[in-house]
Amino acid sequence: MGLSRMTEIQAKTFDAAFSGRDVLGRARTGTGKTVAFLLPAIERVLRTSSGHVDGSDVGVLVISPTRELATQIGAEAGRLLTFHKGTTVQVVYGGTKATRDVSRLKERVPTVLVATPGRLKDLLQTAMIGGVRFSKVLSRTSVVVLDETDQLLDQGFRREILAILNHLPRCDRRQTLLFSATVPRELREIMKQTMKPDYVEVDCIQDGGSADGEGGMSAQTHVHVRQSHALIPSVGRYVSSVIRVVKEAARDGVADRAETKNGRVETDNKIVVFFPTSRMVSFFAALFNDVVKMPVMELHSRKSQGYRNRVSGEFREAESGILFTSDVSARGVDYPGVTHVVQFGIPSSRDQYIHRLGRTGRAGADGKGWLVLGPFESSFLEELKQINVPKDLALTDVLRDTVEDDETEELMRVLTDKVGSSGDQNLAKSGEGAYQAFLGYYLGQMKRMKMDKKESLVDIANEFSAAMGFRRPPTLAKNMASKMGLVGLIVLSGSDVGRGSSKSPPSSKRERTRTDATKPHQRLRKRN
Structure with a gap:
């Protein structure tokens, strides 16, 4: 595997984990946490008198918060087991057919099972293996690992985790390894129920998070990443700003090597771009691939698992390229050689900002992290x-039109024509989804943005829709608008009722003026 020396987290946890002690390990992303728990766990199961029967028992159970991370852990486990004949690894997660998982379990119970909580809970409740319930098989498992435990809790998996652990041997008869970047109070509470009192705690972050119960992330996190921020001048220029920033990241440091081939821009940089929602990822991916002619990969939870595995693998192996993604790529997933992480929009939390940042600056390499916010964020x-995270003066100049960019202006005219006039189905449909997701996401962030009135958010969302090229804001189904508390504030599907509705739609394309598109909130307020 090319590993000759242990990283800090590996060196500090190996003896305790190999000897059978429970361990809480804290370390930053990209520091070798996966090998830190897999290596001693596998060694202990295979080389000690743990009672493990290969092919009949699960020796090591690893619970992961995401499918991508589970897949990556499974691959690492497979490499570690390469020369142990008869050992196997199986990865199970939602979004695939459970019957396939059960068939593989029936063929051979794996030495290492890596699972996401939902699918594992389903298997424990329903799967029969060799004439007995799978829960009975797992009741003999001697080692359990919870990876990215704070994220498991953030995603609301506490109940599932406790239910799963109840099927395993009691905590005094099994080994529990917890690895987490932060240690919130909720995690401390779970530790009391699931770990031996004499567990070993190893802190490779040293930010006070292990002691204060809050698990705050360190200001020194990702010291190899140069962080900076810039503000988009106005919401109406949100889309053009995304184009400008991504093009700038592609040119950054390699201006003489960024090329255009067959009308498509190529770069030697390896860039991960985060957006707040999956539907925003879809829209901007379509925009860049179809209009900007700048090839980007698209990864988010709305894609099938097979697609996600393929794209994730392709980007991992690529020397350069651009990945547009949601938070499915924020934690644990290792993409070697990432030079830039660009975050558009306010992340769900301060810690999530840092975890996203961790896709670059890995294994001691340098990287850049750009945070780009709308004025309302x-x-x-x-x-x-x-x-x-200082202000990026160069990026600010790019966003303020200090740097000439006639090409982007022409691209925006093409986009407006495709969405607002010709009704390009791909862009229009993904744009409608992005508008709805924008509303839904930022409704949950209003307190953090110090925004009191939903009307203000609707105005911002309508400006965003105009920036995507819509002549008038997309509609929302009444039940969706009701759930969001927006009935009376937005246009409802099949109805003239709502903020921004007119008694009759424009009768011709000529009536759909650019003025309406650039200032929809003013137009809508006047009509109401």
């Missing part, structure tokens, strides 16, 4: 006050 900078 600037309050998030207060949450980062203990982290050095």
